[in-house]
Amino acid sequence: MERRLHPVTPLRRAWAPIAVTAGVAAHDLDRARRWATELTVEVALLGLAALVPVACAYGFLSWWFTHYAVTDTELRIRTGLIFRRAAHIRLDRIQAVDVTQPLLARFLGVAKLKLDVIGADAKDELAFLSEGEARALRAELLARAAGIAPQAVREAGEAPVRQLVRVDPKTLALSLLLMTSSWLALVAAVVAPPVVWWLSDSLWAAIATALPFLGGVWANSGGRYISEYDWTVGESPDGLRLDHGLLDREHETVPPGRVQTVRIVEPLLWRRRGWVRVELDVAGSENSVLLPVAERAVAEEVIGRVLPGVDLRAVTAALEASPRRARWCVPLWWRSYGFTADDQVFAAGQGVFCRSLALVPHAKVQSIRRSQGPWERRRGVADVHVDTGANKTVTARLRDVSEAVTITRAQADRSRTGRRDALPDRWLTGGQGGQGG
Numbered sequence: 001m002e003r004r005l006h007p008v009t010p011l012r013r014a015w016a017p018i019a020v021t022a023g024v025a026a027h028d029l030d031r032a033r034r035w036a037t038e039l040t041v042e043v044a045l046l047g048l049a050a051l052v053p054v055a056c057a058y059g060f061l062s063w064w065f066t067h068y069a070v071t072d073t074e075l076r077i078r079t080g081l082i083f084r085r086a087a088h089i090r091l092d093r094i095q096a097v098d099v100t101q102p103l104l105a106r107f108l109g110v111a112k113l114k115l116d117v118i119g120a121d122a123k124d125e126l127a128f129l130s131e132g133e134a135r136a137l138r139a140e141l142l143a144r145a146a147g148i149a150p151q152a153v154r155e156a157g158e159a160p161v162r163q164l165v166r167v168d169p170k171t172l173a174l175s176l177l178l179m180t181s182s183w184l185a186l187v188a189a190v191v192a193p194p195v196v197w198w199l200s201d202s203l204w205a206a207i208a209t210a211l212p213f214l215g216g217v218w219a220n221s222g223g224r225y226i227s228e229y230d231w232t233v234g235e236s237p238d239g240l241r242l243d244h245g246l247l248d249r250e251h252e253t254v255p256p257g258r259v260q261t262v263r264i265v266e267p268l269l270w271r272r273r274g275w276v277r278v279e280l281d282v283a284g285s286e287n288s289v290l291l292p293v294a295e296r297a298v299a300e301e302v303i304g305r306v307l308p309g310v311d312l313r314a315v316t317a318a319l320e321a322s323p324r325r326a327r328w329c330v331p332l333w334w335r336s337y338g339f340t341a342d343d344q345v346f347a348a349g350q351g352v353f354c355r356s357l358a359l360v361p362h363a364k365v366q367s368i369r370r371s372q373g374p375w376e377r378r379r380g381v382a383d384v385h386v387d388t389g390a391n392k393t394v395t396a397r398l399r400d401v402s403e404a405v406t407i408t409r410a411q412a413d414r415s416r417t418g419r420r421d422a423l424p425d426r427w428l429t430g431g432q433g434g435q436g437g
Contacts, residue, residue, distance in 0.1 A: 003069065004063070005127070006110050006128045010059030010060045011059060066079045068126060075089040075141065077089070089115060094117055094118075094141060094145045095283070095285075096115075096252070096253045097116070097142055100113075100114060100251070102248045110128035111130075111135075113126040113129060159238050161241050164235055165301075166230070166231070167231040172225060172229065175293040176221050178269035179220055180269060181216075182221050185214075185220070189210050189214050192210065227246075228289070230244060231243075232244065238255070239256055242290070254282060254306070258282050261360050261390065262279075264278055265355070265356045273295075275294065275295060276299050278303060281388060283389045290306070300313070310345055315342065315359065319340050319357075320338060322338075323398075326398035332352070339397075341407070341410065346386055360386055362415050366387045366389055368387075370383070376398070380400065381404075382401050383398065383399070383404070384396040384407045
C-alpha cells in the first residue's frame with residue numbers, strides 16, 4: 001500500500017521556485033541590481049503576491065505526487081511533478097537507515113529518513129515523516145533486510161539498544177580546547193592578516209587571508225562541538241547506533257560488516273589524560289567518527305564491538321618501527337612509523353605530535369601494492385599500501401625492502417582467507433546473535 005510523506009513537507013519543497021528566482025538574479029548581478037533600484041513598492045508586492053502562491057502550489061503538488069511503499073522485496077519511491085522518477089530499492093541492498101532531525105524539524109516533530117544502499121553514489125531519502133513513523137519505517141526496513149519474515153516484521157518492532165558510552169559535553173569541550181590545530185589556526189588568523197595588509201596595503205586581501213584560518217578554527221571547535229554534542233554509542237542487533245547533535249540531531253547506524261578501517265587518533269595534549277579519538281571508514285557512509293573523545297579503555301571496548309577478536313593493546317605492543325636507515329628519508333619522525341599484522345588486521349601507525357593507528361580487517365583489503373621513490377630505493381626501504389572498499393588507503397611506511405616483499409605476499413594470502421571466512425554483510429537478527437563480516 002502506497003503512503004505519503006508528512007503534510008509539513010510542502011513547506012520544505014515550496015522553496016524551490018524561490019531558489020530558482022534567486023539563482024536567476026544571481027546569474028547577472030549587475031542587471032539584478034539595476035532592476036532592484038528601479039523596483040517600486042507596488043511592483044514588489046505584486047511580484048511577491050504572485051510568487052508565494054506559485055511556491056505553495058509547487059510544494060503541495062510535489063508532495064501530492066510523492067509516494068512510497070514497502071513490499072516483500074523492495075522499497076519503492078515515486079516522485080516528480082513534471083519529470084517522474086521511480087526508485088526501486090532492494091531491501092537486501094540496504095546497508096544502513098539513518099534518522100535525521102534538523103533543528104526546525106525537531107520543533108515540528110518530523111524527521112528525515114536516509115538510506116545507504118550498496119552501489120548508490122548518493123543516499124536516497126524520505127523527507128519528511130512524523131518522528132514515530134520514521135522510527136517505525138526504519139525498524140521495518142532493517143527487520144526485512146535482516147531476513148525476518150514480512151508477517152513478523154511489525155511484531156518485531158524496533159531493535160532494542162544497549163548504551164555503551166556517552167560522551168560528556170564538558171569532556172568534549174575540554175578535548176576541543178586541547179586541540180593544537182585550533183590554536184595554531186587561531187594564531188595564524190591573528191598574525192597573518194596584519195602582515196598581508198602591511199605588504200599589500202589592501203584591507204580586502206587581509207580579510208581574505210583571515211577567513212580560511214577563522215573557518216578552520218570554527219570547524220575544529222564550535223562546529224565540531226555542535227555536531228558531536230551528546231555523542232552516544234549504543235549496541236543493537238542491527239549494528240552500533242550513533243546519536244549526536246546539538247541543533248541537528250543525527251541517529252545513525254554502523255553495520256559492523258561495512259567497517260573498512262578503524263583509526264585511533266591520539267593528539268599530543270590528550271595523552272596525559274589518556275584520551276583518544278576513534279574514527280571509521282565505512283563503505284557508502286559519510287560518517288567518519290565512532291567516538292569523538294574517550295578514555296583508551298572505553299575506546300578499546302567499543303572497538304571490540306566493531307572488530308571482534310582484535311586485541312588493541314597487543315597490536316600496539318607488536319608495532320615494529322622502521323629500520324634505522326629510514327632516518328635519511330624522513331630524519332625527524334622516522335621512528336613514528338610502525339607496522340604489524342596478525343590473524344585479524346593489518347595495522348600501521350604514524351605521527352609524532354598526533355599519533356594515529358589504522359586497523360584494516362584482512363577481509364576488507366581490496367588490493368595491496370608496494371612502492372619506492374628514488375631516495376627510498378637508495379636506502380633500501382619501501383612503502384606497502386592496502387586499499388579498502390571505502391576508497392581509502394592505509395600505508396605501512398619505510399619498511400625494509402625484503403620485509404615489504406614478505407608483507408605484500410603474506411597480506412594477499414590473509415585477504416583471500418579473510419574474505420573466504422567472513423560472514424555476509426548483513427544485520428543481526430534478534431535470535432541469532434551473529435555478526436556481519
